[in-house]
Amino acid sequence: MRPARNWDLMAACLWAGLMVAAALFTDSPVLRTALGVPLVFLIVGHTVLRAVGIPTVTLTQHLTYSVGASLASCILGGFALHFAHGLNPIGWAIWMWGVTALATVIAGIRRTTPALPPRLSVIPGFRLWHGLALTASVLIVVGAFALAVDQEENHREFRYTEFWIVPQEGSGELVVGIRSAETKGQVFDVEVTLDNRPFATYRGLVIEPGETWTHNIPVLITDAPQKAEARLFRPQDNVIYRHVSALVPGT
Known part of the structure; x- marks a missing residue:
């Protein structure tokens, strides 16, 4: 020692x-x-x-x-x-x-x-x-x-893109979001309708892998509930890639 x-x-x-x-x-x-x-x-x-x-x-x-x-x-x-x-x-x-x-x-x-x-x-x-x-x-x-x-x-076993539309309580807004888990950057178009009427459109959104895009859309609250729908398109093939919906509560 x-x-x-x-x-x-x-x-x-x-x-x-x-x-x-x-x-x-x-x-x-x-x-x-x-x-x-x-x-x-x-x-x-x-x-x-x-x-x-x-x-x-x-x-x-x-x-x-x-x-x-x-x-x-x-x-x-x-x-x-x-x-x-x-x-x-x-x-x-x-x-x-x-x-x-x-x-x-x-x-x-x-x-x-x-x-x-x-x-x-x-x-x-x-x-x-x-x-x-x-x-x-x-x-x-x-x-x-x-x-x-x-x-x-x-290596990615699964490639996918998350897409959502949710009403924000108490603010009169809809939140639309995209989160990409693709292997490379993608270009997306988003179309939003309210009770089957065109409401908002976003073109040429470039989303990289792991990136999240969100946007708040003001909505006029009415007496009756309103159905909001959002469609996600890829311009290169012009087909619906994701389709989501949400119910906007009335007063």
Whole structure:
């Protein structure tokens, strides 16, 4: 046992912090995977081992224990995030950062901690080309996983467009809305009728994937209820793409 060397713990905290930043500020699956895989399978477990004080003799033993501790942390995190309704990339990133930071603090305040295992160069029978082959295999696995995640994210099994018309209570207005989940931008026309009479028309609305368009239409309230209908057209084929209706209450 000897005084703790905390450079590895500081690096682990920095890595976990970068993972949180990637989850918060970017949607890149490649970057998230590159930061997340080492964190999930190794880094968290390494800091836990340093915090608990389990000694390891060789690098192989330390890596094996680290992987096991990391997986145990993920299992515990799955239960915790489930009850906290945080099973999403940001929730997982914060969980990993929290475990890493807590383990770093615990390891840092310990008076003694097990020495880090020997470096690769002093492992009997381990050569440089072994390390290069191991690194290449890890990069291939990470790259394949990142490619699969990217394809899954960009693949849309279903393409659709939401369309609605609803009366806004107390304001005498109708709200017409479009939300696109298409694979590319679409051009739409909207026609609104009130009791089968033309009431409002909107031409050439360009709606990008994920974009929402809404518009409030003032309506004169009468004694009797009025039926409002809205039709959504695509100019390229000039057919009704969506048809919705709503009842405007009378006085």
